[in-house]
Amino acid sequence: EPEVTQTPSHQVTQMGQEVILRCVPISNHLYFYWYRQILGQKVEFLVSFYNNEISEKSEIFDDQFSVERPDGSNFTLKIRSTKLEDSAMYFCASSERLATGELFFGEGSRLTVL
Amino acid sequence: SQQGEEDPQALSIQEGENATMNCSYKTSINNLQWYRQNSGRGLVHLILIRSNEREKHSGRLRVTLDTSKKSSSLLITASRAADTASYFCATAPIIFSGGYNKLIFGAGTRLAVHP
Numbered sequence: 001e002p003e004v005t006q007t008p009s010h011q012v013t014q015m016g017q018e019v020i021l022r023c024v025p026i027s028n029h030l031y032f033y034w035y036r037q038i039l040g041q042k043v044e045f046l047v048s049f050y051n052n053e054i055s056e057k058s059e060i061f062d063d064q065f066s067v068e069r070p071d072g073s074n075f076t077l078k079i080r081s082t083k084l085e086d087s088a089m090y091f092c093a094s095s096e097r098l099a100t101g102e103l104f105f106g107e108g109s110r111l112t113v114l
Numbered sequence: 115s116q117q118g119e120e121d122p123q124a125l126s127i128q129e130g131e132n133a134t135m136n137c138s139y140k141t142s143i144n145n146l147q148w149y150r151q152n153s154g155r156g157l158v159h160l161i162l163i164r165s166n167e168r169e170k171h172s173g174r175l176r177v178t179l180d181t182s183k184k185s186s187s188l189l190i191t192a193s194r195a196a197d198t199a200s201y202f203c204a205t206a207p208i209i210f211s212g213g214y215n216k217l218i219f220g221a222g223t224r225l226a227v228h229p
Contacts, residue, residue, distance in 0.1 A: 043219035055215040091156060101145050101206060105156040
């Protein structure tokens with residue numbers, strides 16, 4: 001069964017460092033998303049991406065964040081200068097068609113900022 | 115604004131009992147979805163109900179949607195220990211085109227089913 005894969009599963013970094021989280025969405029999907037979940041809390045929308053551009057982003061997705069689909073298969077989230085409060089589980093998701101709506105999530109990348 | 119607020123926050127039941135979780139939201143939606151998350155894992159889609167639907171079934175799951183009250187419920191019948199997980203409702207706020215481009219998740223209900 002097709003699945004969304006994310007790497008790394010866990011990354012520990014020092015505050016101020018740049019982090020890139022990688023995702024390989026399901027191959028025929030056209031819509032891509034990043035969400036984050038601080039431990040035990042709600043799943044927060046960060047950004048949606050379609051046709052090589054951002055469709056919508058949340059207030060959390062400030063200038064420190066960027067997304068890219070560099071090669072037609074990978075979908076990356078970059079945090080330029082990490083803060084302690086960026087520590088969270090980051091989930092990538094993809095969907096085939098906007099109208100059908102079901103999102104397929106990866107297993108997440110746990111980011112720990114020290 | 116908050117969307118997709120679930121209650122209760124936590125629910126503890128015995129195997130065989132039914133579990134009901136509720137979700138309220140604030141804006142007009144294209145659809146509402148329920149997801150499940152096992153501890154530390156990714157979210158798994160359970161069921162989607164469109165704004166023009168009132169009830170939907172999938173196996174032991176039953177979802178209702180009341181757009182006039184902006185609320186939904188998820189019923190899991192004959193629960194099993196393996197149903198232990200967090201359950202999230204997610205709403206798709208309508209954008210200008212009538213579609214939507216994100217899902218907004220609530221804080222979830224933690225369900226514990228005891229053998």
